[in-house]
Amino acid sequence: MSIARRSGELVLLPVLDPNRAAPFYEQLGFRVTSEDPEEVVLEKPGMQLVLERVDVLERDDGRPRIEIMVDIDVLDRIWRGDSRDEPTLPGPTLAPEGVFEYRARDPSGNRVRITAPLPEPDVP
Amino acid sequence: MIDELESDRPLAERLEVARAEPPSPEAALRIALCAALAMRTQEAASALRAAADGASPERHAAVATLVALWSGDPRRALVAAERAPDHPDARALAAEALRLEGDHGGARERVEGLLEVHPFARLVAAHTHVDDEPARTLAMLAGVERGGVLGARARRIRARAWLxxxxxxxxxxxxxxxxxxxxLARLGAPDELGRAYLLMAEVEGLIEGGAGGSRAASWLARAHPLLTRTGTSFDQALLRSAFRRFGRRAIDRLVDRDLERPIEGFRRVGARATDLSRAAEEAHSDEAARRRLEQDLRDALADLTDQGESLIAALEGALVDKERTGRLVDVVRGLFLLAHEGTLDHEIPRLVLSLGGESATLGLASGSGWSVVSEAGSRPPELGALGTALTSALADGSARVLGTDDRVFGVVPIRAGDAERVLVLRGVGRGGRAAEVERLQVVASVASAAYEQARSAEQLRLAAARDAATLEAIRDAIVTLDRRGRVRAINGAGAALLAVPAADAIGRPLGELPGLAPLAEAAERAVDDETISLRHVDVLARARKFEDGVVLTIQELGRARQLAHKLVGSSARFTFEDLVGKDSMFLDAVADARRVAVADVPILITGESGTGKELLAQAIHNASPRAAHPFVGVNVAAIPRELLESELFGYESGAFTGARAGGHAGRFELAGRGTILLDEIGDMPFDMQAKLLRVLQERSVMRLGGTRVVPVNARVIATTHRDLERSVEDGTFRLDLFYRLRVVHLRLPALRERPSDIALLVEHHLARHAERAGRAPLRLGSRVLAELERYRWPGNVRELANLVEGIASLTPIDAEEITEVPQVLRRMSSRPAPPRSVGPPAPSAVEPLDEVERRAVAQALAAFDGNVLQAAKALGIARGTLYRKMERYGLKE
Structure with missing residues (x-):
């Protein structure tokens, strides 16, 4: 199995090094619940993510392997972190369905689509 | 200001920071700015009012322009910008106001010369080309990558240009x-976000083609709550237009939601107006309470009008189904135009009938039955047959539709104050029963509110008539101005003092009346008892701002002074012209005093006895804006310790044995807005220092035995011959009080330090004597003058004045010159100057034992940070003894 599978709220994602990939997902709001060299299990409300170790990743077809929804502040933080290394990096964009979208790669090179819902501003 | 427009920091955070700043005009302007950008318009307006005093007029005008613009009122923005025609921010914002008013040429003209230096000006100019020359807009905004609201707006304008x-x-x-x-999502600017969503709907509609699809509709649904609550009327017109093109299906649901708010608002404001008008009627014996309630009632009426406008806007927003809601707008407008209860009674059936139906009857509950007030239509319904249904409708306040298809009645309860009315319509319900109930509910709410409006307006009309009579009865000159500074009312005393006929003044800006521009400017600054020089008279003016304008109370300065002195029985006679001397140290002190006279800060004047400390204090008072108010002096050293507190702060009747019936105002109260001189402050008992400090910090006093807090508005000038810094070191004077009193420190030199002034002072006092005695001025022989200059003058100028008076009195009336050194002076001059710090102290320097003990106790307590046990040990006395001594000397703090 080399692509992410969704099973209800469970996502299995192949990575080259689960322990190296885990911190990336932690900044997206996941919490590590178990870890060993072969597999790290993470959780966030409504979703369980299992990072499975593989020797070779499947060929990159340009599509994201996993989509994770965060709130806008987290998205902003991640983008700002990335743009520190690459100042011309485009910021999150507004997807037609009305969410902010930002495409990142995890330490194994998996494409990750990070989305944030539009905020509901405080209208006086 | 542009920094705030360009900042990416969330507005809510910025607002929090600004609110937490210590109050100042600048902080208030920042609050106004951030609140306006966050669409907290009321907070913005209130902060702007708070900043009116003290902020730079130009900056205030620029922020006022932005606040008006962001509140959707470009005309008010243009008026505000007029106050700072050269301020770049105000110019750029005024240009935006012109653009919104459709005057694109005017907008471009307004920002000429600013395009390269002011990003907002560039933005506005680019925006004016967006429809006709989008390429030009894009070129002007190319490379404008800025943050914050400004950056987001630049993006939106570019998006429009691409469309x-x-x-x-x-x-x-x-x-x-x-x-x-x-x-914008990060910033939290709901109006700007709403506009971006709306444009996004257009973009998606164009991409989806035809009448747009679900994406366009979903963007409209996002834009709708933001723009209906924070958008301008122009935004809302665009929203309606977009709904007609892309979101027909979504609209009904949204419209229903829109109507809920204003209808609920009506209920709330209507109920409040009822409560207020009832309370105002009941408060006739308490003038202050009644006035407060009437002001609240005015506010409630203004709220009611706002709610009416919201409802009309909401109904207009629903004009997609014009047949269903269109006429309702006319009915609502009509109801609000009928400002009298009698007219409403007469017109309501006819007006409401335009919504559909055959006939209508308006009834008024009376006793257990109904009386018909008015009817319209061919066969008006009879109320008796529907009795129970009418009572139920009134009980729950809900409109309802009764009967079957061929005989349908609409029942509209209308409750205002204590009056219960009901409107019954025959033949309604053709458009569907639920929709009909909804429409009738709108009528019920609006009609109730309209009755309440009529009642409240009548009450206020009566109050206004009474106020006009009251105004005439007031002896002071009163002028009321509206928000634009136009004269709304002026009483007879006002017309006489300002030399302007009331008929000429009313309706005209005060500043345009001949010679009254300084007064208009004072009103704008909301002055508080400031002396204003008019062409023909000097006046004392006080301006109080309120929601609708300003009330100016004006007194002729001379009369105000007389009155103040009569009331207090204390006055300041001396001015700076009475201060005689040319010594540079003395002149420096006087120059400093002149400078600080106008600045409202506490002053400490030190100098040996007789150097003229009180005279200087009086001169400062007379040169200050408080000159028309009392000058009250208290010699702290001369008042027994037990009486000092009641003397300074006053007492209520029965506060202590011997207290005067009816109580007694303290010196702080008597000083009012004037000056209080605390003479010989260095001799104030330690316990009183704490009380004085509290009064100065809290700016209020409470009389002994009293419960009412009296605000302290007087300026404090303190004097002492003591070295207060030394007293602080000794522990006999509080450091915190010292710093509070010594904001400005003026030191008057001793006479021996300014010997060159002796001749001048002698001459001055001889001239005064001659004038009083009615004789030719005397001259002083050179030998005598030399003697005087040799003398050390321990009693300083006071001693010299007394001596000169004495010599002059003893000189024969026909003499022209004093040539003989009088006996008394010879005695004094021959006495050697007392050595300083050597030998036994002079009799006056010997301190009573009590004082020595008090200082020892105070020092010990200060040395051990108030630890009584340690202080007692150090003093070699028992702790109980120390407590008793602390009690005795008032050191239990």
């Missing part, structure tokens, strides 16, 4: 908006 482009480029427009929305 207006030939051919349209919706994908590029979407990219621009996408970046703009991201920025």
């Amino acid at each position: 207006a482009h030939d051919p349209p480029e919706p994908l590029r427009a979407r990219d621009e908006l996408s970046a703009g929305v991201w920025r």
